[in-house]
Amino acid sequence: MSRRPYVREVPPTSWYFRMPRYMRYMAREVTSIFIGIYTMIMVFGLAALAAGPERWDAFLKALQTPLSLTFHWLALAFALYNSFTWFNVAPKALPIQVGEELMPDIVVAGGHYVVWVLLSLFILFWAGVF
Amino acid sequence: MTDNRLAARQIELEILRYDPEKDQEPHFERYSVPCINEWCVLDALNHLKDSIDPTLAYRWSCHMQVCGSCGMMINGEPKLACKAMLRDYPDAVIRIEPLAHFPVERDLVSVADDFMDKLKRVKPYLIPGKVRVPTEGEYKQTPAQLKRYRQFAMCINCMLCYAACPEYGLQPKFIGPAAISLAHRYNQDSRDGGRDERQEEIATNEGVWECTFVGACSEVCPKHVDPAAALQQVKVASTVDWYLEHFMSWVKK
Ligand code: SF4
Ligand code: FES
Numbered sequence: 001m002s003r004r005p006y007v008r009e010v011p012p013t014s015w016y017f018r019m020p021r022y023m024r025y026m027a028r029e030v031t032s033i034f035i036g037i038y039t040m041i042m043v044f045g046l047a048a049l050a051a052g053p054e055r056w057d058a059f060l061k062a063l064q065t066p067l068s069l070t071f072h073w074l075a076l077a078f079a080l081y082n083s084f085t086w087f088n089v090a091p092k093a094l095p096i097q098v099g100e101e102l103m104p105d106i107v108v109a110g111g112h113y114v115v116w117v118l119l120s121l122f123i124l125f126w127a128g129v130f
Numbered sequence: 131m132t133d134n135r136l137a138a139r140q141i142e143l144e145i146l147r148y149d150p151e152k153d154q155e156p157h158f159e160r161y162s163v164p165c166i167n168e169w170c171v172l173d174a175l176n177h178l179k180d181s182i183d184p185t186l187a188y189r190w191s192c193h194m195q196v197c198g199s200c201g202m203m204i205n206g207e208p209k210l211a212c213k214a215m216l217r218d219y220p221d222a223v224i225r226i227e228p229l230a231h232f233p234v235e236r237d238l239v240s241v242a243d244d245f246m247d248k249l250k251r252v253k254p255y256l257i258p259g260k261v262r263v264p265t266e267g268e269y270k271q272t273p274a275q276l277k278r279y280r281q282f283a284m285c286i287n288c289m290l291c292y293a294a295c296p297e298y299g300l301q302p303k304f305i306g307p308a309a310i311s312l313a314h315r316y317n318q319d320s321r322d323g324g325r326d327e328r329q330e331e332i333a334t335n336e337g338v339w340e341c342t343f344v345g346a347c348s349e350v351c352p353k354h355v356d357p358a359a360a361l362q363q364v365k366v367a368s369t370v371d372w373y374l375e376h377f378m379s380w381v382k383k
Binding site: 002003004005006007008010012015016018019021022025029089092093094095097099100101102 | 148150151155156206230231233234235241273274277278296299300342343344345346348349356358359362363365366
């Protein structure tokens with residue numbers, strides 16, 4: 001008897017259409033593109049700030065255009081989605097065992113949410129929002 | 131009185147067939163199989179082989195979800211054929227293929243050599259931290275120490291997680307979910323001292339860093355091993371190692 005194993009190739013660019021769980025994964029990954037663009041805008045802003053008041057004002061104006069506003073709302077929504085998906089799986093990466101019991105997931109995930117809210121409040125406070 | 135009669139049901143099994151001695155490539159063949167609704171898919175395959183087509187090849191042994199040999203794709207999902215119940219497949223047709231991401235040996239039998247080699251590489255056995263002689267008595271382990279790895283010790287090597295993992299499909303060099311979870315199982319064991327040896331294999335690009343946390347492995351694992359959790363824990367521990375080594379080399383591990 002001769003062996004002749006047959007290899008079924010995985011399509012390198014369309015594999016994620018095969019299953020809903022792969023699509024969910026891709027959705028999480030794609031959100032990070034928006035976060036990346038947002039970071040670039042921040043860097044742009046810093047450069048404008050360094051280049052003097054005129055450039056800074058122009059940058060602020062550009063931020064208020066409908067296109068920019070739409071992008072920022074989208075980026076916020078995607079950033080929230082990205083954060084939620086990651087916080088919710090954090091208990092897998094950082095299980096906390098006390099004695100014979102594992103802490104319930106809600107404790108580890110909840111800890112992430114609490115730190116996130118506190119940090120956000122701190123930054124808003126520091127930026128003079130309140 | 132309850133009705134104890136079993137429900138007969140005719141099912142169309144669409145099965146990927148491949149005969150390496152005759153076929154250039156695999157093709158689907160359809161069989162109409164008289165089944166009982168309370169059967170599992172493995173029962174249906176056994177009935178098909180016994181009474182319709184004795185040439186069908188597939189692996190099984192225990193029929194009770196412990197040997198891990200009956201893994202196959204059932205309607206596109208990696209499943210144990212002995213755990214997949216016909217009553218959960220209400221459609222007239224059930225499509226059965228060999229495990230995805232593995233070469234097909236014949237029909238539903240896939241080539242497991244790659245997984246076996248990887249398993250060997252991660253040394254999934256106890257490597258004692260210090261040499262002991264029998265007069266020193268048995269190893270002692272508390273329930274809390276057992277708890278640290280017990281879940282990861284439940285693996286039955288069924289390879290469903292490899293069939294679910296898109297990273298493994300795209301990069302077959304990836305050591306993969308089950309092998310890394312088993313390495314983690316021994317690393318977490320209080321009696322073991324082999325972590326450094328295993329890290330050489332798993333804290334690498336072919337190891338845990340190939341994983342992007344899709345999480346599909348944990349969704350399909352029939353034994354609730356949660357390989358995705360094991361891999362993320364290995365990532366965290368390896369990152370801590372790296373910081374200790376590069377920034378705090380004076381701290382003894
Ligand atoms: S981790 Fe789960 S799915 Fe993977 S081989 Fe072990 S038992 Fe099977
Ligand atoms: S036959 Fe043993 S796991 Fe299915």
